[in-house]
Amino acid sequence: MLDLITQLGIGFVNCATPINLAMLVIGIVIGLLIGVLPGLTLVMGVALALPFTYRMDVTASIVLLTAMYVSGTYGGAFTAILFRIPGEPIDVPMLWDGYTMGRRGQAAKALGWTLVAAFGGGIISAIIMVLLTQPLAKFALRFSSPEYFTMLLFGLSSVVALGRGALADALISLSVGVLIGTVGTDPIYGAYRFTFGSPLLADGIEFLVVMVGAYGVGEVLSRLETGFASKPIEKIEHARTELPSFREMSAVKVPFLRSSLLGIVIGIIPGAGATIASFVSYGVESQFGRRKEQMGTGIAEGIVAPQAAATASVGGALVPLLALGIPGSGATAIILGAFMLHGVQPGPQVLVTSAAMVYTIFASLFLGLGLMCLIGYFAIRPLVKILDFPEAIVSAYVLILCFIGALSIRNSVTDLWLMIGFGVLGYLFERWKFPVAPLVLGVILGPLAEESFKNSMISFSNDWTVFFTRPIAGTMATLTILVLLLPLVRKWRG
Amino acid sequence: MDHSLFRAVVPYVVGLVLAAVLYVYAGQIEYTPRPGQLGPAVWPQMAIGLMAAACLFEIVRKLTGGRAETRGIAEILSREGEAEDEPRFPLLLVGGIVLVTVYAILLLVLGFIVTTFVFLASFMYLGRYRNHGVIWATSAIVTILCGIVFLRVAYVSLPRGTTPFDRVTDAFLMLPGL
Numbered sequence: 001m002l003d004l005i006t007q008l009g010i011g012f013v014n015c016a017t018p019i020n021l022a023m024l025v026i027g028i029v030i031g032l033l034i035g036v037l038p039g040l041t042l043v044m045g046v047a048l049a050l051p052f053t054y055r056m057d058v059t060a061s062i063v064l065l066t067a068m069y070v071s072g073t074y075g076g077a078f079t080a081i082l083f084r085i086p087g088e089p090i091d092v093p094m095l096w097d098g099y100t101m102g103r104r105g106q107a108a109k110a111l112g113w114t115l116v117a118a119f120g121g122g123i124i125s126a127i128i129m130v131l132l133t134q135p136l137a138k139f140a141l142r143f144s145s146p147e148y149f150t151m152l153l154f155g156l157s158s159v160v161a162l163g164r165g166a167l168a169d170a171l172i173s174l175s176v177g178v179l180i181g182t183v184g185t186d187p188i189y190g191a192y193r194f195t196f197g198s199p200l201l202a203d204g205i206e207f208l209v210v211m212v213g214a215y216g217v218g219e220v221l222s223r224l225e226t227g228f229a230s231k232p233i234e235k236i237e238h239a240r241t242e243l244p245s246f247r248e249m250s251a252v253k254v255p256f257l258r259s260s261l262l263g264i265v266i267g268i269i270p271g272a273g274a275t276i277a278s279f280v281s282y283g284v285e286s287q288f289g290r291r292k293e294q295m296g297t298g299i300a301e302g303i304v305a306p307q308a309a310a311t312a313s314v315g316g317a318l319v320p321l322l323a324l325g326i327p328g329s330g331a332t333a334i335i336l337g338a339f340m341l342h343g344v345q346p347g348p349q350v351l352v353t354s355a356a357m358v359y360t361i362f363a364s365l366f367l368g369l370g371l372m373c374l375i376g377y378f379a380i381r382p383l384v385k386i387l388d389f390p391e392a393i394v395s396a397y398v399l400i401l402c403f404i405g406a407l408s409i410r411n412s413v414t415d416l417w418l419m420i421g422f423g424v425l426g427y428l429f430e431r432w433k434f435p436v437a438p439l440v441l442g443v444i445l446g447p448l449a450e451e452s453f454k455n456s457m458i459s460f461s462n463d464w465t466v467f468f469t470r471p472i473a474g475t476m477a478t479l480t481i482l483v484l485l486l487p488l489v490r491k492w493r494g
Numbered sequence: 495m496d497h498s499l500f501r502a503v504v505p506y507v508v509g510l511v512l513a514a515v516l517y518v519y520a521g522q523i524e525y526t527p528r529p530g531q532l533g534p535a536v537w538p539q540m541a542i543g544l545m546a547a548a549c550l551f552e553i554v555r556k557l558t559g560g561r562a563e564t565r566g567i568a569e570i571l572s573r574e575g576e577a578e579d580e581p582r583f584p585l586l587l588v589g590g591i592v593l594v595t596v597y598a599i600l601l602l603v604l605g606f607i608v609t610t611f612v613f614l615a616s617f618m619y620l621g622r623y624r625n626h627g628v629i630w631a632t633s634a635i636v637t638i639l640c641g642i643v644f645l646r647v648a649y650v651s652l653p654r655g656t657t658p659f660d661r662v663t664d665a666f667l668m669l670p671g672l
Contacts (some may be wrong), residue, residue, distance in 0.1 A: 055648045086635055093656070168548045170556075175545035179516070179538055191525035193534055194516075225587040226580040228621050262513035313508040392621025393632060396614045398652065400636065403597065403610075404644055418596050422590060432505045450537045457532050458648040 001480055008130060015063070023060045024364055025069025030371050032383055035075020035087045038185075040398060042072035042088050043330035043440075044215040047208065048401040050334055051408045060341035061359045063364040064370030066318070066339055069331045070122060070365060073274045073310040077114040077303075078376075079386050081107055082239060085387070088436045089275045090310045094281035097295065097302025104298055108242035111304040111380065115241055116249060116371050120307030121260040122369040128264055130362050136323040137348045143324075145455035146466045150476035152449040156441065157271025157480045162266070162276045163488050165435035173434050177275045177442020180205055181450070186452060194447070200414040209406055211330070213419040214436050216402040218426020220404050222397045222483065225427075228391040232465075239381050248300065249285065255285055255301045255463025257310055261308030267316020270445065273329030274310040274317075281309030315365060322346050322358055326448065330437060333444045502641055503556050506549040513546035589620045605655020606645070611637040615635045 014020065034045035046068050052329075053061035053352045076087025080094035081102045093357075094114070094311050101110040122396050156178075160170040186206030195201040215347030249256075259281040267278040285305040286295045318335075325347030327333035344354060351358055406419035429436050460466040468474045502604075520535045520542065529532060555563070597613045614633035623629065632660060644650040654663040 012637065015528040051644065051650060055649065079601065145634075168563065172506075172545055172552075175541045175548065178541040179545070182538040182541070185605060186523075186525070188531070189525040189528075189534045191523050191534040192517070193523055193538060221590050224590040224621060225582050225584065227583045227586055229580055254574070359556060388620075390621075390623050392618045392623035395621060396633075397615040397618065397636060400610055400614060400640060403601075403652065404640065407652055408648075408650040413598065414651070416601070420594050420598060423594070427587075434505075440556045446541075454532060455536065461530065462532065479609070 004130065004134065007355060007359045009306035009364060010356065011361075012367070013361035014059070014356060014360040016309075018117045019057070019060050020063050020360065020364065021124065023056075023064040023370060024067050024368055027064040028071045028375055031071030032075035032262060032372070032375060033386055035072045035077075035091075036079050036383055036386055038085050038087055040394070041215060041219065042213065043334070044219065044398070045072060045213050046213065046331045046334045048398065049404060050208065051401070051405050052439060053338055054341065054408065057220055058339065058344055059360050061338050061342065062335060062357075062361050065331075065335050066361060066364060066376070067313075067368045067372075070311065070314045070368050071376075073314060073378060074114065074118040074307070074332075074372055075383065077307060078111065078239075078380055079387060081110045081114065082223050083354045083387070089279045090306070091117050093278055096282070097298050097300075100298035101300075101303065102298075102470060103237035108240050108271075108299070109244065110303055111239075111241040113242040114243060114307045115376055117256065117259075117307035117370055117372045118306040118376075121312035122372075123262045123265055123366070124257075124260045124493050125267065125282065125312035126362070126369065127315075129315035129319050131364070131398065132319050133323045133358070133362075136212040136319060137351050140201045140237060140324050140348045143472070144470075145252055145452040145459060146339055146473040147454055147476070148324075149457030150467050150473045150480065151324075152270060152445050152452065155272070155326070156438075156445055157484050158269045158447065159276075159438050159441050160273045162269075162272055162280060162482045163435055163437055165433060167405045169432075172440045173429065173436065175443045176439035177210075177309070177398065177439040177444075178446035178449075179442075180210060180439075181207075181443045181446030187451065193259040198414070200279065200410070200412055203410075204368060204447075205334065205443070206415065206417060207440070208409055209415050209419045210422045210443045211298060211440050212402050212405045213422025214429070214440055215330075216398060216405075217420060217423025218430060218436065220399055220402075221427040222430045223395060227449035228395065239384060241377050244300070250302050252304050255289055256304050259285065259308040260312040263312030264316035266309070267271075268319050270320050270328055272313075273331065274313045275437075276398065277309040277313035278306040281305045284462040311369075315425065318361075318365070319333055322350060322361075323348065325350075327444060330440055333441070338446075349464060360455070374424030388428050421447075499556065506552045506556070509549040510546055510553065513542050513549065514651055516601055517542045517546070586620065586622075590617075593620060601653050603656050604659045605662050606652035607637060607641055607666050608659055609656065610640060639667075 034040050034042060046065050047066060049065060053064060072088065073090055076091035077094050079085040079087045080091040080099040084099045085097055086092045098110045098114065156174060160167060161175055163170060183201055185202050186193055193201055229399060248480060262281050262284060263277040266272045266280060282302065282305050285301050286292055289295065289301050290297055291301055317332045320328045321325045321332045321336055325345060327336045336346060402419065403416060406415045409415050426436055429439065456466060466473065467477050517539060520538045523535045525534050593613065593616055597609055601609045611633055614636060615629050618629045644652055654660045
């Protein structure tokens with residue numbers, strides 16, 4: 001424990017270098033702006049920032065991206081509460097109680113609740129992240145390929161079962177993603193799969209091309225089809241934050257703790273991120289909360305639950321990324337990409353080989369949460385002013401950053417073409433209400449799952465029962481089945 | 495078959511046909527088999543099988559007017575009535591797809607600087623923004639900023655363009671103070 005505190009202390013010192021502090025502040029501000037802008041999602045924003053980090057030091061890069069990630073879970077609440085415009089899908093539950101409270105003339109108090117929930121949930125998850133990463137990394141050293149496979153399978157199933165959209169559509173989306181992940185040279189046989197004679201496809205399709213295309217270009221095309229029609233924004237003369245009193249906070253401590261822990265658990269599940277955390281937490285509060293009948297009428301629990309869970313999911317998502325090398329969400333998949341671009345492979349060994357970097361990232365999360373709340377508290381008015389910026393201009397910039405992102409991955413125009421193709425696919429998915437998240441996570445986790453599946457089959461003579469007979473693998477396989485049955489059970493029970 | 499049912503079934507029929515084609519294609523992957531080991535086609539064929547099964551299930555469900563679809567937990571827990579139908583402009587969408595395609599075609603010919611400048615201005619007009627001064631000024635500023643950041647600072651290898659357009663990129667790179 002003392003060693004952990006010392007390492008974290010060193011992390012704080014490392015984090016205080018001018019470059020890391022600058023990246024932290026820039027990341028927080030950009031993350032808040034991304035949260036505020038409805039056409040720019042959190043994952044898209046983090047993906048677009050990636051090309052800027054190529055020439056940076058690895059620690060500064062990850063500090064920047066993590067800061068954007070954490071503050072992006074908070075910024076969207078401003079516009080959801082003040083204007084009924086959710087900046088992110090995460091913030092949709094904020095409309096039900098946050099906006100309603102705002103309409104009662106208590107917008108400042110609603111904003112205060114989001115600030116407290118984001119800060120508290122974030123801090124709890126950061127503490128758990130610090131405490132959990134090292135033991136999990138040590139525990140993961142015992143993992144063999146069946147354990148990795150069942151864990152990845154659990155992650156992929158969770159995205160399908162816990163996410164939004166119809167289950168069959170999510171399965172189709174996931175299959176397409178896994179299939180895209182198989183394009184290229186087979187790692188065991190060296191055989192070409194779905195390369196159609198293209199030398200560039202023989203190297204596979206970079207998941208960043210799919211992410212930037214499906215989230216970035218796809219979203220812009222969807223918005224363009226609506227003519228960038230946005231709701232008229234009401235004039236808010238006195239946008240400010242009013243913190244709740246200690247007594248008021250004490251009254252919601254149970255929902256707050258429940259939501260924070262739920263957010264952390266959902267964040268830890270590979271694949272499930274802040275959006276799922278926010279919705280599930282609100283749902284749990286609506287069904288089990290002390291004031292469940294009043295949910296949706298503008299009560300504090302309806303604001304605290306989704307916000308605390310969303311921000312808490314960040315620390316949770318960083319745990320499997322750092323300890324196992326498996327991204328816990330879309331944004332952490334990009335952070336994984338940033339690590340790999342700088343030649344660092346997260347996983348059980350990273351705490352041994354790059355402990356200073358890991359603890360600097362941990363420290364940056366604590367500092368980032370404090371800074372996020374300070375900036376959010378004092379700069380709310382200039383932040384929401386960005387909504388005055390015409391969407392046609394913002395979307396044009398987003399597209400250019402998407403193009404640069406695609407071009408810079410392998411310096412090839414083929415990646416640009418692929419990205420445009422995935423952009424159109426992302427649009428079609430959006431149009432036909434197929435969820436995009438399983439597609440993207442299929443591309444990211446699919447190759448990892450295939451590798452561990454094949455290694456398991458080679459090591460255990462094609463005996464698939466190994467996924468059920470080994471204790472950890474069996475537990476994960478059972479959880480996978482349970483999580484897939486969950487929506488069906490919910491449906492049957494009405 | 496009524497029009498709305500046809501529209502609802504089309505994506506799944508397309509998915510099913512695509513799955514069949516890809517399954518056959520995956521079966522033709524060339525490799526030297528190793529005894530006791532699964533081939534390179536097994537994993538993609540599993541994914542294709544899952545996709546085909548889900549498509550088939552949805553086609554049958556929709557055609558037989560069966561039970562309501564099973565939705566994800568986050569969807570079940572969210573409230574209905576949040577989605578609001580917005581008017582759609584298919585021509586704008588087509589224009590957007592054409593514009594990004596033209597960008598990719600012209601990039602190697604005109605180079606990053608010229609293509610980006612033209613694209614930015616064109617996209618803003620396509621997005622129905624009409625403040626000409628802002629359009630041209632912001633297009634120029636963002637092009638210059640991207641050029642400085644990615645060509646001069648991050649050294650991303652962005653296309654220079656073919657003669658004579660490469661001279662614009664060269665001139666940009668030689669601008670004093672950059």
